[in-house]
Amino acid sequence: MMAGLVLDGLLALLVLAVAAWTIGVCQTFAATVGFTVYGLLLAVVWMRLAAPDAALTEAAIGALTGVLLLRAAIQLAPSEAGLNRLRPALKLRLLAGTLAFAITATLAAVVFHLPEPAPTLVPQVTAQQASTGLGNAVTAVLLAFRAIDTLLEAVVLIFALVAVWSLAPDAAWGGIPGAQIKGGSGDVRAYLSRLLPPVGIVIAFYIFWVGADFPGGKFQAGTLLAAMGLLATMAGLIQPPPVASRGLRWALVLGTLVFLALGLAGMPLAGAFLAYPEGWAKPLILLIEAASMLSIGVTLGLLVIGYPAGQAEQ
């Protein structure tokens, strides 16, 4: 008990220290590294709070955003020394500091005045969980009780990819996204991307499958699939399909389409949008999860790869 308390205290201090350092450090690159470490520490915090689903998602998303931010930081590096020299006026800094302090103080006040005990929907979830046939309450909430949120989240991912693609120059539109990588077969990247994907794909399907009853699920599995694809792409072993490819477009929207179709089918069959017919909840949820895993994997992978830039710039 005591040891746990000391561990939690140290962890909280470490998280705060890394957060402060990430904000305080001047170089974007160092801040990005700090932010990635911060994400990993948060995953440990979620584990200490006995929320392994949140921890898995945090770790997966942290790794992905880390890659994106590192690339952005490298592109910003040449110009940021000049920007850092332009210190804003004292008044502006005081104003920003006051605003930040006011927001933090308000948040702290709100947190300290939360009703005791906190309002919770846990009893309702536990009472109804059996009707979904799922053993993992988080999956039951995500795909049955609050399915509309999950549906909209998947749509947001596609919007993000559309935003990235919209950066492509007109001439390159419809082409192969990302930089063209020439990989040597003797390169260690090529070795890794032959060795790891079989293992990674099996683990991704495992995480997807156990997600029904244990921590895991489509999002973490999709991130793993994306990572395996990115490994092979970065080693130059495979090439992403052109963004105009019809198969690629279908893969992107498959998860949302299956989700929407089954949701609409719920209206005549179960009496409400996104409702599942009695006894069919688990197989339908697994079907949605499988389709979503594929779509999330493709979307996340393409988000990291970037937009088609054309051959001339490579």
Next chain:
Amino acid sequence: MSLLIDAWTVLAVFSGVFFFLAGTVGLLRFPDALTRLHALTKADNLGLGLIVFGLLPQAVDVWMALKLIVIWLLVLIAGAVVSQRVARVARAQESGQ
């Protein structure tokens, strides 16, 4: 018997933590990128291996034990590949200067 197993776990995990500590000290104290990588990968591979070795008898079933071993192997591969890449960049920068 269970006392013996627990003693083994404590011993192996503490040895593993010691290697992590040594590796971190090496990372902070060694003079250049290549020696730092050396300290980090040697210590982490052996340290994590000892921790996994210590946790194996505590696994509830064979699958749990296999998962622990897979985690160790995956970290070994990742560590080896990443340090090779970092070392390559470090050497390229040294010869460029």
